[in-house]
Amino acid sequence: MTSDPQMEQTSTASDQGKDVVLKAENVNVYYGPTLAVQNVNMDIHANEVTALIGPSGCGKSTILRCFNRLNDLVAGARVEGKITHHGKDLYGKGVDPVEVRRRIGMIFQKPNPFPKSIYENIAFGARINGYQGNMDELVEQSLKQAALWDEVKDKLKESGLSLSGGQQQRLCIARGVAIQPEIVLMDEPCSALDPISTLRIEELINELKENYTIVIVTHNMQQASRVSDRTAFFNAQATEKGKQGYLVEYDQTETIFQNPSQEATQQYVSGAFG
Numbered sequence: 001m002t003s004d005p006q007m008e009q010t011s012t013a014s015d016q017g018k019d020v021v022l023k024a025e026n027v028n029v030y031y032g033p034t035l036a037v038q039n040v041n042m043d044i045h046a047n048e049v050t051a052l053i054g055p056s057g058c059g060k061s062t063i064l065r066c067f068n069r070l071n072d073l074v075a076g077a078r079v080e081g082k083i084t085h086h087g088k089d090l091y092g093k094g095v096d097p098v099e100v101r102r103r104i105g106m107i108f109q110k111p112n113p114f115p116k117s118i119y120e121n122i123a124f125g126a127r128i129n130g131y132q133g134n135m136d137e138l139v140e141q142s143l144k145q146a147a148l149w150d151e152v153k154d155k156l157k158e159s160g161l162s163l164s165g166g167q168q169q170r171l172c173i174a175r176g177v178a179i180q181p182e183i184v185l186m187d188e189p190c191s192a193l194d195p196i197s198t199l200r201i202e203e204l205i206n207e208l209k210e211n212y213t214i215v216i217v218t219h220n221m222q223q224a225s226r227v228s229d230r231t232a233f234f235n236a237q238a239t240e241k242g243k244q245g246y247l248v249e250y251d252q253t254e255t256i257f258q259n260p261s262q263e264a265t266q267q268y269v270s271g272a273f274g
């Protein structure tokens with residue numbers, strides 16, 4: 001084990017190239033002049049759940065937002081290095097960031113349904129994205145995929161805001177899957193939810209990975225170990241220019257939690273810091 005952060009980063013050497021849908025190579029992210037996360041290399045694999053864990057401020061959300069170009073919308077944010085999606089530069093000339101975000105959706109920490117009916121929460125986005133098929137069928141199918149149909153099928157005209165927090169988050173997931181993304185990014189999707197709703201979302205994540213690739217940021221280590229196939233542990237080091245995040249170790253979730261190669265990972269997953 002080493003304690004030098006520059007030396008610590010490892011990646012999934014054993015199965016690189018296999019079903020890789022997103023690949024980050026030497027990614028640095030700056031906010032203005034400040035380097036917030038440095039030298040991230042990681043592959044995201046198809047139909048898997050990848051968890052990003054680590055203490056506050058180590059750059060998990062920043063990296064997540066790079067995966068669908070949401071950082072483009074943050075003033076002063078700049079991404080260096082390369083992120084490819086099926087081998088194609090996600091930031092390349094001619095790539096439409098709106099189309100990127102359609103194929104690579106984001107579920108946020110706080111459920112954010114539109115102030116519209118449950119039905120319209122799903123139909124609205126689909127319509128904007130040019131959906132021409134049977135809307136009733138799409139609404140039903142999306143709500144079923146998000147494990148919400150049985151609870152709302154008799155009140156589709158009621159406001160999405162009338163639902164509980166956990167139901168609202170599943171509505172947001174239904175809205176997300178209705179536009180048929182390939183990848184779903186989730187930024188602490190359960191942090192505003194009670195334990196029962198959290199468990200429901202975790203079960204849902206497990207079901208969704210049959211059809212989608214999922215990357216989830218979570219503070220909850222039990223959650224990472226329950227839902228993910230691979231886990232990336234990020235840490236931050238103090239520098240004269242402030243805190244800098246970096247990827248310490250990325251491997252199968254079982255390895256990260258039971259037999260990590262880095263001491264810092266071992267300490268973090270055993271609750272010694274963070």
Ligand SMILES: Nc1ncnc2c1ncn2[C@@H]1O[C@H](COP(=O)(O)OP(=O)(O)OP(=O)(O)O)[C@@H](O)[C@H]1O
Nearest residue numbers: 031036055056057058059060061062063074243245
């Ligand atoms: N919009 C922004 N403008 C400037 N700095 C930012 C911005 N967003 C994040 N940062 C900085 O980038 C670093 C990484 O933040 P980020 O939110 O990605 O970390 P995180 O690991 O997701 O943290 P948390 O677990 O607390 O959500 C932090 O130092 C943070 O202050």
